[in-house]
Amino acid sequence: MKLYDLSAGANPRRVRIFLAEKGVEVPKVEVDMMKGENQTPEFLALNPLGRLPVLELDDGTILTESVAICRYFEELHPEPPLFGRTALERAQVEMWNRRMELEIMVPAAMTFQHTHDFWKGRLEQVPAWGEQCRDKVMERFAWLDSELAGREFIATADYTVADITAQCGILLGKAVGLRVPESLANLTAWWERVAARPTARA
Amino acid sequence: MKLYDLSAGANPRRVRIFLAEKGVEVPKVEVDMMKGENQTPEFLALNPLGRLPVLELDDGTILTESVAICRYFEELHPEPPLFGRTALERAQVEMWNRRMELEIMVPAAMTFQHTHDFWKGRLEQVPAWGEQCRDKVMERFAWLDSELAGREFIATADYTVADITAQCGILLGKAVGLRVPESLANLTAWWERVAARPTARA
Numbered sequence: 001m002k003l004y005d006l007s008a009g010a011n012p013r014r015v016r017i018f019l020a021e022k023g024v025e026v027p028k029v030e031v032d033m034m035k036g037e038n039q040t041p042e043f044l045a046l047n048p049l050g051r052l053p054v055l056e057l058d059d060g061t062i063l064t065e066s067v068a069i070c071r072y073f074e075e076l077h078p079e080p081p082l083f084g085r086t087a088l089e090r091a092q093v094e095m096w097n098r099r100m101e102l103e104i105m106v107p108a109a110m111t112f113q114h115t116h117d118f119w120k121g122r123l124e125q126v127p128a129w130g131e132q133c134r135d136k137v138m139e140r141f142a143w144l145d146s147e148l149a150g151r152e153f154i155a156t157a158d159y160t161v162a163d164i165t166a167q168c169g170i171l172l173g174k175a176v177g178l179r180v181p182e183s184l185a186n187l188t189a190w191w192e193r194v195a196a197r198p199t200a201r202a
Numbered sequence: 203m204k205l206y207d208l209s210a211g212a213n214p215r216r217v218r219i220f221l222a223e224k225g226v227e228v229p230k231v232e233v234d235m236m237k238g239e240n241q242t243p244e245f246l247a248l249n250p251l252g253r254l255p256v257l258e259l260d261d262g263t264i265l266t267e268s269v270a271i272c273r274y275f276e277e278l279h280p281e282p283p284l285f286g287r288t289a290l291e292r293a294q295v296e297m298w299n300r301r302m303e304l305e306i307m308v309p310a311a312m313t314f315q316h317t318h319d320f321w322k323g324r325l326e327q328v329p330a331w332g333e334q335c336r337d338k339v340m341e342r343f344a345w346l347d348s349e350l351a352g353r354e355f356i357a358t359a360d361y362t363v364a365d366i367t368a369q370c371g372i373l374l375g376k377a378v379g380l381r382v383p384e385s386l387a388n389l390t391a392w393w394e395r396v397a398a399r400p401t402a403r404a
Contacts, residue, residue, distance in 0.1 A: 061290065064301075072289060087278065091277075098267045098270060099251075128330070132328065
């Protein structure tokens with residue numbers, strides 16, 4: 001098994017934190033996006049979308065999409081469960097993981113891609129769209145803060161993949177100045193809790 | 203159990219097709235978005251994001267996000283499996299369901315929201331972003347066509363939730379003129395296969 005990785009990538013980081021929480025080590029191959037290594041014919045044969053991470057199984061089967069890779073490891077290494085313990089919890093983790101992805105991580109990524117100098121010339125930026133996404137992330141921080149009242153973690157009583165997605169989304173936002181305001185006490189306390197985990201820097 | 207539904211919505215349709223494939227009936231409450239019924243205090247108490255569908259369990263527990271609702275029904279009614287039969291298949295369904303959502307359904311929705319008259323005044327449209335998404339969908343149709351060579355369904359040998367997501371994404375695209383070109387023979391044949399299922403109009 002081999003994990004094609006990108007150290008600086010928000011999605012690859014989701015998988016790295018997930019594996020660290022499981023205590024699982026997988027051989028990694030760093031793909032240098034800055035050098036265009038994700039656009040070579042060899043890499044596109046693995047993932048025609050040119051994205052990371054990619055998991056290659058020993059028989060050559062390819063899995064892309066961080067959450068799909070995480071789910072596969074959840075089945076191989078069920079403990080500790082990071083997708084919920086019961087049918088209802090698993091649905092709640094799916095709900096919260098999607099909310100964290102669609103409401104925070106994706107708009108943070110859009111803000112980065114459409115407003116940051118790094119992407120200038122690498123894609124056709126639409127700054128007005130980036131700014132709309134920036135506002136959305138800040139609104140969602142306030143919403144998430146209210147949802148976290150009285151809760152230690154996002155989806156269930158335990159740390160789950162939904163927390164990982166939120167962590168990676170917030171880290172990504174920091175690159176474009178999207179910071180959780182201190183006035184959002186629940187979200188700030190949650191962030192301190194998850195950032196203090198030994199896996200947070202994976 | 204009660205399903206808050208929106209007949210014309212692409213996400214609610216995912217759940218309706220899923221339930222029809224399972225042969226499960228759930229009492230539905232239609233929420234009229236045109237009349238703003240998804241923005242009333244009562245509805246926002248169910249889902250602060252104002253989105254549909256929403257599943258309310260008998261004890262009042264709320265599940266939002268179509269895929270989370272589908273996963274819950276998959277556990278309650280495992281047959282026929284629509285999320286895969288083995289650990290690897292379940293990861294492949296997750297991968298393909300996400301690809302269909304992120305590469306086709308979401309950009310089709312963005313094209314609709316940012317270029318269609320229906321949304322004028324309802325949200326701050328960024329037409330340049332909508333057009334970029336339109337191009338992306340057409341590119342992804344070509345990619346999906348090549349992926350479908352020799353395959354009957356999108357993720358595994360069986361019809362799965364990934365096919366449902368692709369169906370609903372393509373239906374949504376039709377509203378803004380995004381049509382699968384006949385020259386894409388594999389995708390066209392797949393579409394004919396899934397559109398002929400008795401559940402396609404659910």
